[in-house]
Amino acid sequence: MSFIKQVTNKPWERKGIIGPLRPVGAFPVPAEKVALSFFLVVVAVIFSLFSVSYFIRMELSDWAPRTEPAQLWFNTGLLIISSILFQWTRNLLKRGETRNLKTSLVGGGVFAIAFIVSQLLVWNKLRAEGITMTSNPADSFFYLLTGLHGLHLLGGLWVWSKTTIKLLSGNAEPKDIRLSVELCTVYWHALLVVWLVLFGILANT
Amino acid sequence: MAYVPLADQEQELHHPHSWVTKYVFSQDHKVIAIQYGSTAVAVGVVALVLSLLMRLQLGFPETFSLIDPSSYYQAVTMHGMIMVVYLLTALFLGGFGNYLIPLMVGARDMVFPFLNMLSYWVYLVSVIILMASFFAPGGPTGAGWTLYPPQTSMAGTPGHDWGIILMLASLAVFIVAFTMGGLNYVTTVLQARCRGLTMMRLPLSVWGIFTATVLGLFAFPALFVAAIMMAFDTLLHTSFFMPAIIEAGQPLDTAGGSPILFQHLFWFFGHPEVYIVALPVFGLVSDIISTHARKNIFGYRMMVWAIIAIGGLSFIVWAHHMYVSGMNPYFGFFFATTTLIIAVPTALKVYNWVLTLWEGDIRMNVPMFFAIGFIFTFIHGGLTGLFLGNVVIDLPLSDTYFVIAHFHMVMGVSPVLVFFAAVYHWFPLMSGKMYNETIAKWHFWLTFLGAYAIYLPMHYLGFLGVPRRYYALGSTDFIPESAQALNANITIAALIVGAAQLLFLFNIIWSLKNGKKAEHNPWGSASLEWQTPDVPPVHGNWGPKLPSVYRWAYDYSVPGAHQDFIPQSTPEADEPTVDEQHFDPDHDQSKADI
Ligand code: HEM
Ligand SMILES: [Cu+2]
Secondary structure, three states: OOHHHHHHOOHHHOOOOOOOOOOOOOOOOOHHHHHHHHHHHHHHHHHHHHHHHHHHHHOOOOOOOOOOOOHHHHHHHHHHHHHHHHHHHHHHHHHOOOOOHHHHHHHHHHHHHHHHHHHHHHHHHHHHOOOOOOOOHHHHHHHHHHHHHHHHHHHHHHHHHHHHHHHHOOOOOHHHHHHHHHHHHHHHHHHHHHHHHHHHHHHHO | OOOOOHHHOOOOOOOOOOHHHHHHOOOOHHHHHHHHHHHHHHHHHHHHHHHHHHHHHHHOOOOOOOOOHHHHHHHHHHHHHHHHHHHHHHHHHHHHHHHHHHHHOOOOOOOOHHHHHHHHHHHHHHHHHHHHOOOOOOOOOOOOOOOOOOHHHOOOOOOOOHHHHHHHHHHHHHHHHHHHHHHHHHHHHHHOOOEOOOHHHOOHHHHHHHHHHHHHHHHHHHHHHHHHHHHHHHHOOOOOOOOOOEEOOEEOOOOOOOHHHHHHHHHHHHHHHHHHHHHHHHHHHHHHHHHHOOOOOOOHHHHHHHHHHHHHHHHHOHHHHOHHHOOOHHHHHHHHHHHHHHHHHHHHHHHHHHHHHOOOOOOOOHHHHHHHHHHHHHHHHHHHHHHHHOHHHHHHHOOEHHHHHHHHHHHHHHHHHHHHHHHHHHHHHHHOEOOOHHHHHHHHHHHHHHHHHHHHHHHHHHHHOOEOOOOOOOOOOOOOOHHHHHHHHHHHHHHHHHHHHHHHHHHHHHHHHHOOEOOOOOOOOOOHHHHOOOOOOOOOOOOOOOOEOOOOOOOEOOOOOOOOEOOOOOOOOOOOOOOOOOOOHHHOHHHHOO
């Protein structure tokens, strides 16, 4: 029974079991996915509020916009490839195929790590040019937003590493890691969207 | 992957083997609830002592020299922040949420027991960080619980170096803990309900806790974001919030930031926060009133929708805390309107509580005293909120004792009364013992009348224009001498109320050991948590088989029934029930005659 249907019925007018023989959750998916959706809402709120703060702060007179380094386009490419590889892993598991499974799973994480490393290189380059956390509010926001996005990705990589170790060490059958991979995939896509939005905001202002 | 509903899965219960895993690093929601609750009460006692120190200063400025102006500000700040976040939020969600959700939805535990345990320990870390600021160089921050910049990091503010950093760190850690717990509560309510328990058969306690948790998941990020930017402003001298300032003749190295931006972020969290506390309270008190009035809750569905409506509206009223910060008059108008609109569903709930009592078979048990006391204090505080919601009335009253009176009635006294109601109501379940009724009734009258003795005069002080957060009034033309006499009286009342809480602590601790053994379900409650095979419920709650639910949680005094309540898990043998084997919700016979 759907959530909306549930909150509109009047159970006190009915006795007995409502619903089928088995208990029903509000959503026909594993609990982990429900929890992840709520977590993604939290993440979305965090980044939205940072963006709103960004736009409000931008209006003030000391704001000095900067052209973002071109390397960010390359980094965006890395993150997109990472997301694609996760999607591929998920699809392989869904179809029950094992060929290329390890490659795609490991590859997904490696490209994400490459993204983070490359972001750090951008930081380094900017710092060398004298662009620091305190040089201008626009720069403060640049470091803050990219840093936070990176931290979120690191959190995802932690789950990814546990999953990968399980698979590579042979402690888990492909089907045992299916849920973890599905969750990672959703998370990766979400962080990709967050990055695209952030990049869009940073590049256009 | 075929989806198997949670309540149907063979649940792997993590069975504790040693004393440590059973009582310390426990994954049992009931143990975690008690840990959360006791930690919250323990910091609450610290905050209470701080408030008494402040009262001694205000009531008898010449007699006591316990605190100087700096420590007064530190006390104000820590008192406010501890009470709002570390006591009330943790108590109702971490404490009652943890205890009641799995029992009321007929689950064996939270869906992620390990995360649940982690949530408590991370919360404990946040409390320890906060307490550490008392011992840090310079002491805790004295910026006021609202932490407005630039004042927070100015040299004149106590704790501007260590204190504020520890406060921000502690808040960030708290938010992490809350998120871990919150994901658990929400997912458990949505996914782990037992057979037959639809959302609209949930007790209002669960609805209140559930909605408050969702609010928290949306609102705490605002505080998190504000805390991060403020931490950078303080540590690295960025200028997110910090404007250009000349301090003691020297310009600071910040410039151009927006303090108002911080206020928006803070109150975007701050206003929903008051409902994060209030909604669980609404839920708990509804169930308590219904049980002890032996009547179904009046307008159940209206109550649920009111909870949801209040939750939604609470996100678009925040700027009523910022009328004096200055804003476009159209915004002022907008926020005043939404603020007054939120009073509509709130008032609805109050009417429904009163109508539940109407012609009920009221049992004046201890929890009922506190619940009815709550109705008084909440109406009272709600009405003063309506005053403050209007821009023109708020301008002179803002930052006076009138505001203190408003939010202590509505967010201090009211939730605390319900906390006591709930402890007295569920104590027999949690401990298997009864408490001493006489002491509990003394505790009620001292607390209830004492609270009025404290806060009623504060409204008057507010009208006089006595400002809040002042260490001493000094001599002013507009504040008459008599205000000081009133202040002294308030302090005496506060000391009495403070001492009366020792009755509560004594009663609870003493009864744990020496109380009479409680009967199974002593109040005759219909909801699931009282239907466990063991009292207090053991690990796993339900024995070999999960319960099934055949009715809502409010079947009290049903005509024709041989008992004045019918538990949710009782099938109605006499009435035609739905044929379970061939039940199809879309072609349901019993719907035809609705
Ligand atoms: C009828 C509903 C309510 C209305 C119209 C209302 C309105 C207001 C307004 C306008 C203020 C700002 C006063 C000022 O600073 O000048 C205020 C302060 C406050 N209210 Fe309410 N309120 C309502 C209900 C509540 C509830 C239910 C709670 C908590 C459970 C609450 C807790 C607070 C707190 C904590 C503050 C003070 C915050 C501070 O400045 O430190 N209010 N209220
Ligand atoms: Cu408010």
